[in-house]
Every structure is written in C-alpha cells, then in structure tokens.
Amino acid sequence: MRTPAEIFAERLATQTDVADVRSAPPGGFVLVDSRSREAWDQGHLPGAVHLPTADIAGRAAELIDPATPVVTYCWGPGCNGATRAALAFALLGYEVREMLGGVEYWIREGFPLATAAGEVVRDPDPLVAPTGVACGC
Known part of the structure; x- marks a missing residue:
C-alpha cells in the first residue's frame, strides 16, 4: 500500500497547473492542446502544439522529440481529455504532465488566449486569481 506522501x-x-505553466521558463516542455480542430480554432494557449488525443500515437514522434517533456491540456476540470492525452504520451515513453484546469482556468486566471484575430485576454476571475495578492502556494 502506498503512503499518502507517495x-x-x-x-x-x-x-x-496553469500558473506553473505560465511562469515556467521557455523551452522546458512542449505544451500540447489535445482538443478538436474546432476547439483549437476558437482559441488556444500561445505556443501550444495542436495534437488531438486520437492522433498522438501516430504523430507525436514527428512533432515532438521523445526526449522533450510534454504538458497536455484540454477544456477544463470537467473534462478528462488532458488525462487521456497524457496517458497516450506516457505509453510512448514521454515524460508528461497534465495541466489541471485546462483552457477554462487559463482564461479565468487572466492569461492570454491565441485566436485568429490575435491574443485575447479577459480580466482575471477573483474567485480563482485574486487580484493584488500572490497565491503563495
């Protein structure tokens, strides 16, 4: 039996999480959007690679060096698409993490979303990204 610490x-x-992804130094991982083309076109995280979960097994190696860590994301906490995508990468031997909160919490924290019209930024939601104070976690 595993301990709670394990x-x-x-x-x-x-x-x-979205705050850690946003504050990470560039080049430490590839950010992968596992949603459909239509969802990607509505808006995606800047710098992300579009690779729907169903295409990971067949296309990951051509798009992402297997030695490069991957972070997957999908819609939000009510969706396990990022988990399925992370599993697909893990089965291929990639070092992978799932970004909790997905696009929903990225937007709610006031981070930019890339669209065909340019980057879009909404005001942070004070319930998830208190203004004027650091989370401290």
Whole structure:
C-alpha cells in the first residue's frame, strides 16, 4: 500500500497547473492542446502544439522529440481529455504532465488566449486569481 506522501509525490510528478505553466521558463516542455480542430480554432494557449488525443500515437514522434517533456491540456476540470492525452504520451515513453484546469482556468486566471484575430485576454476571475495578492502556494 502506498503512503499518502507517495501518492502526493506522484500527483506532483504527473500534474501541473496553469500558473506553473505560465511562469515556467521557455523551452522546458512542449505544451500540447489535445482538443478538436474546432476547439483549437476558437482559441488556444500561445505556443501550444495542436495534437488531438486520437492522433498522438501516430504523430507525436514527428512533432515532438521523445526526449522533450510534454504538458497536455484540454477544456477544463470537467473534462478528462488532458488525462487521456497524457496517458497516450506516457505509453510512448514521454515524460508528461497534465495541466489541471485546462483552457477554462487559463482564461479565468487572466492569461492570454491565441485566436485568429490575435491574443485575447479577459480580466482575471477573483474567485480563482485574486487580484493584488500572490497565491503563495
């Protein structure tokens, strides 16, 4: 039986959140949007690669160096698409993490969304991104 410490360490090794992705130094990982083309076209995280989950097994190696860590995302906490995408990458041997919160929390924290018209930014939602104070977590 795993201890609580082992369980939490495993979660931190396989998950990340939108604030950590946003503040990470460039080049440390490839950000992968696993949603449909239509969802991607509505808006996606700047710098992300579009690779729907169903295409990962057949196309990952041509798009992403297997030695490069990957972070997957999908719609939001009510969707397990990022989990399925992370599993597909893990089965191919990639180091991978799932970004908790997905596009929904990226937008709610006031981070930019890339669209055909340019980047779009909404005001942060004070319920998830308090203004004027640091989270401290």
